[in-house]
Amino acid sequence: MLDRSFSNTKTLTGHLAIFFTAVSIVVGLVSFLIFYLALQWSEDRVGERRILIDRDAAVAQFLNGANGMIQIDELTAAYNDMSLVPDDYQQYLEDKQQYLGEVGEDFNPLSHMVFKGQYTQDGEAKPIVLLTLIDRVEFGVDELIYSGVIVVLFVAGLMFTFGTILYRLSIRLIEPLNDITTQLDQEFIDVEKAFSIHPQSAQEFQLLTARLNQYRSELNLTLKREQAFARYASHELRTPLTVIKGANTLLTRSELTSFQERQIHRIQDASREMATMVDALLSIVRYERNIDDAPQREILEKEITAIIEANSAQAMSKKLDIQLSCNGSPSTRATEAVISMVLGNLLRNAIAATEHGQISVCLDKTELSITDDGAGLSDTPNEDGHGLGLLIVDDLCQRYGWEFKLSNHPQRGCTASIKFDPS
Known part of the structure; x- marks a missing residue:
């Protein structure tokens, strides 16, 4: 109680x-x-x-x-x-x-x-x-009444003393914590506004408030830098890619040898992959503070098919079969670039770990899973993965509220699964 x-x-x-x-x-x-x-x-x-x-x-x-x-x-x-x-x-x-x-x-x-x-x-x-x-x-x-009055006055004195002590404790130890909690519990927080606290608060609360204001200021500066990066990096990164794509398109109009055609296709695939990565990374910066503001959309089968085709070159060289099973279209706020980065990285990891057999990609209303026929997870797995690595995949899943899990399959190799609705 x-x-x-x-x-x-x-x-x-x-x-x-x-x-x-x-x-x-x-x-x-x-x-x-x-x-x-x-x-x-x-x-x-x-x-x-x-x-x-x-x-x-x-x-x-x-x-x-x-x-x-x-x-x-x-x-x-x-x-x-x-x-x-x-x-x-x-x-x-x-x-x-x-x-x-x-x-x-x-x-x-x-x-x-x-x-x-x-x-x-x-x-x-x-x-x-x-x-x-x-x-x-x-x-x-009469004497008993008089003595009772003395006791009542004594109790009143105690209540006044305890009330004074409680008031001073409240100002120094309790109310400052309530003030900070109220300011943190606001629905809309103004990052430009500093936390305030009663000047008679305990020194520990004064220090806590000062550190919170310092961290808020540093966070605000970091957010402003990231917003500036999102504004300027988009132009600075996309312009060279546009030039590369344009030059590559002009090269396709001339007579080329088979070797040159292969190189042009490699340039085209690399520029498309790089553009996808740029869009995904910029979307992380742009929406990390307000992911809920991004539009809701469905992940369609044709989007998964396009990602598989874009990342199947190594699978074709290994003669691996990639099977897609689509039983539903999950809903998400992530852009196509983010889905392409996540699924592409997991596909490349699965292809790299599989020497023969097939890779199964399953999509339903709540989950996306990739199962390979590789050796499975070792006792000391390589957390860096391939390309951007599994750490980036895990970070993207955390930002969008997904549940990412990497585990051994009972009969096959390894299964990487993403639950879009962890509940």
């Missing part, structure tokens, strides 16, 4: 206030109870000591000739004859040789301290009874 109450800093101040108030009330009640019991105990002990002193004075008077009932003072009367003791007190004294206690509250507004004992006169034991009107020296209702 306490763990749930104090696990949320936003409600921690209120819970602490309730806790401290409850503690103050409990401490006040316990203090009042202890004070009241101690007062009653001390009054009883004082009454007992007083009546014992009066006993000695009464015994002295009885030994000097007094008899029957004598008045020691305004409060105490002594008896050496049991028949003279008031009937209301007889019930407490009969059949008892010794008695000391406070009685009379049930039949008299004022209670008495009663003592019964014996003294010896001329070798004969005689009874002695003393009645002391103890209520006249004990605390009355």
Whole structure:
């Protein structure tokens, strides 16, 4: 229960206030109870000591000739004859040789301290009874009310003290954390705006806020550099590719030998592959902050077929068969260049790992998988992969919320799978 109450800093101040108030009330009640019991105990002990002193004075008077009932003072009367003791007190004294206690509250507004004992006169034991009107020296209702007011003031002082401590703790330890959490929990965060914190906050929160502002500033500068890269690199990288493609097209219009035709085709394939990579890398920079803003589209079978054809040159030289099975079209926000980079890299890895057999590419509504007939994963796999490497593939999958998995196939080689909807 306490763990749930104090696990949320936003409600921690209120819970602490309730806790401290409850503690103050409990401490006040316990203090009042202890004070009241101690007062009653001390009054009883004082009454007992007083009546014992009066006993000695009464015994002295009885030994000097007094008899029957004598008045020691305004409060105490002594008896050496049991028949003279008031009937209301007889019930407490009969059949008892010794008695000391406070009685009379049930039949008299004022209670008495009663003592019964014996003294010896001329070798004969005689009874002695003393009645002391103890209520006249004990605390009355007014005094108890006054003492209760003192306890209430004490509790109020405790509550004020705890409230002050709670307020100072809240300013220094709790509210700064709530302020930072509120600023971080905003739906739209202005990266240009610095985090703010109460000037009386603890030094650790001051340092935390300063570091958050520093990291936000560095992140903002990094984002601006990447945005500048996305604006300028697109032109700077595509212009040479356009020149290469144009020059290559002009070369195809002239008479060429078979060797020259092969080289022109190689240039055409390399420039197309490079253009795909450039588009994919630029899309990472352009959409890494707002992937959700990219348009939703379906990955069609013809797109997968085109990627397979563009990356099947090595498979043809190895006489490998690439089989495509399409049972659905998954939905994604990734561009065609990103899909081409991811699938192309996985295909080239599968082709490089397979010496004979076939490579299976399966596509359905939620998953894309590539299975080869290679040796499978070793104990120390090459994480760099081929080309951009599996690390880049994994990074792209993380950016778009896909689940990338590389595992051994039970009957064949290795299976690389991408789940577009991990849920």
